[in-house]
Amino acid sequence: MERDDYIIGPDDRILITGATGFIGPRLVESVLDRGFRNLLCFARPSSELARLEAVASRRGVGARVEVVKGNLLSPEDCATATKDVAVIFHLAVGGGAKSFPDAFMNSVVTTRNLLEASLRHQCLRRFVSISSFAVYTNTQKPRRRLLDESCPVEKRPELRGDAYCFAKAKQDEIVTEYGKRFGIPYVIVRPGYVYGPGHEGITNRVGIGTFGVFLHLGGSNTIPFTYVDNCAEAIVLAGLKKGAEGEVFNVVDDDLPSSRRFLRLYKRNVRHFTSIYVPHVVSYTLCWLWEKYSNWSEGQLPPVFNRRTWHAYWRKTRYSNEKVKARLGWAPKVPTTEGLKRYFQSCLERGQHA
Ligand SMILES: NC(=O)c1ccc[n+]([C@@H]2O[C@H](COP(=O)([O-])OP(=O)(O)OC[C@H]3O[C@@H](n4cnc5c(N)ncnc54)[C@H](OP(=O)(O)O)[C@@H]3O)[C@@H](O)[C@H]2O)c1
Numbered sequence: 001m002e003r004d005d006y007i008i009g010p011d012d013r014i015l016i017t018g019a020t021g022f023i024g025p026r027l028v029e030s031v032l033d034r035g036f037r038n039l040l041c042f043a044r045p046s047s048e049l050a051r052l053e054a055v056a057s058r059r060g061v062g063a064r065v066e067v068v069k070g071n072l073l074s075p076e077d078c079a080t081a082t083k084d085v086a087v088i089f090h091l092a093v094g095g096g097a098k099s100f101p102d103a104f105m106n107s108v109v110t111t112r113n114l115l116e117a118s119l120r121h122q123c124l125r126r127f128v129s130i131s132s133f134a135v136y137t138n139t140q141k142p143r144r145r146l147l148d149e150s151c152p153v154e155k156r157p158e159l160r161g162d163a164y165c166f167a168k169a170k171q172d173e174i175v176t177e178y179g180k181r182f183g184i185p186y187v188i189v190r191p192g193y194v195y196g197p198g199h200e201g202i203t204n205r206v207g208i209g210t211f212g213v214f215l216h217l218g219g220s221n222t223i224p225f226t227y228v229d230n231c232a233e234a235i236v237l238a239g240l241k242k243g244a245e246g247e248v249f250n251v252v253d254d255d256l257p258s259s260r261r262f263l264r265l266y267k268r269n270v271r272h273f274t275s276i277y278v279p280h281v282v283s284y285t286l287c288w289l290w291e292k293y294s295n296w297s298e299g300q301l302p303p304v305f306n307r308r309t310w311h312a313y314w315r316k317t318r319y320s321n322e323k324v325k326a327r328l329g330w331a332p333k334v335p336t337t338e339g340l341k342r343y344f345q346s347c348l349e350r351g352q353h354a
Pocket of ligand 1: 019023043044046048071072092132133190199
């Protein structure tokens with residue numbers, strides 16, 4: 001890609017939040033590979049820096065990767081970190097997926113603090129906010145089974161009973177709002193399920209093991225995987241490429257496996273375990289019964305399974321990456337067969353179980 005295709009020059013300052021997480025170090029690597037030399041990575045005092053430092057140590061001559069310590073919950077720390085910054089890659093996210101307060105604080109309040117701080121400095125050229133497929137309702141889609149950027153998102157995310165979905169939907173709202181009201185140039189990136197070494201669990205889109213036996217819920221559904229390096233690359237392009245302001249980009253790889261195929265490969269390559277296939281009509285009915293009982297018992301049963309959850313995670317769906325390819329010139333560099341091979345190898349080495 002030519003230099004002219006980018007909104008900033010190689011010495012403009014780039015801030016990366018969540019740089020110590022799963023995707024963050026890959027993103028830092030990808031930004032450095034493109035010749036950008038002025039990177040600031042936000043980390044908490046307690047963050048594990050080893051992976052980030054390993055990436056930073058491989059940087060080319062003249063490139064700087066600084067680490068600024070703080071907490072995005074602090075407006076002052078956000079003000080310090082955003083000074084003179086041209087592009088923000090905002091990857092930080094609350095870790096407590098089950099806790100609404102944690103998810104809200106570390107995804108929504110942190111995002112608002114960053115946006116407020118950027119407003120004060122008036123030098124931001126683009127705010128890249130990382131959202132998720134979790135925000136889509138996966139109902140009333142204009143093109144039947146196909147999920148793309150034109151599909152409706154949850155208007156009442158609190159009814160999903162899923163703190164992560166709630167926080168991500170609110171984060172999208174706040175970013176869009178700041179874009180409209182204050183003219184902050186933003187891009188929203190929504191990856192599917194990001195997999196690779198460092199993230200070895202089995203996505204609940206395939207099934208869940210919480211009831212003592214692994215319930216296989218995906219069946220013939222396609223799983224919206226994106227390999228971590230491919231996903232990082234798409235986020236980088238969304239932050240740097242001209243003409244993407246105000247856009248949403250979904251990110252999934254090509255040649256996606258079905259849930260059944262993935263499970264077969266996992267058992268063959270990592271370890272064998274017993275799984276019971278639950279047909280879609282049965283999983284839908286169970287979600288519906290769970291929702292009814294949870295409502296009737298006024299929360300005696302946490303409302304984690306309901307029809308909204310079923311639609312979002314287990315309804316048969318096809319996924320599109322046409323927009324991210326056409327508008328950002330992205331293509332997954334790591335093919336799915338290779339990505340899965342690396343992921344299974346990592347599962348074996350780290351001894352992960354379903
Ligand atoms: N992984 C996926 O499958 C997936 C799918 C779709 C979308 N996404 C989105 O992609 C982004 C990156 O995901 P990830 O899997 O790389 O996340 P992750 O591994 O959970 O890392 C989260 C990062 O956020 C930081 N963080 C959390 N609260 C913070 C705070 N208050 N102040 C400063 N830093 C804070 C963490 O710092 P510490 O190191 O100190 O904990 C960590 O670096 C997230 O926005 C996520 O929602 C991920």
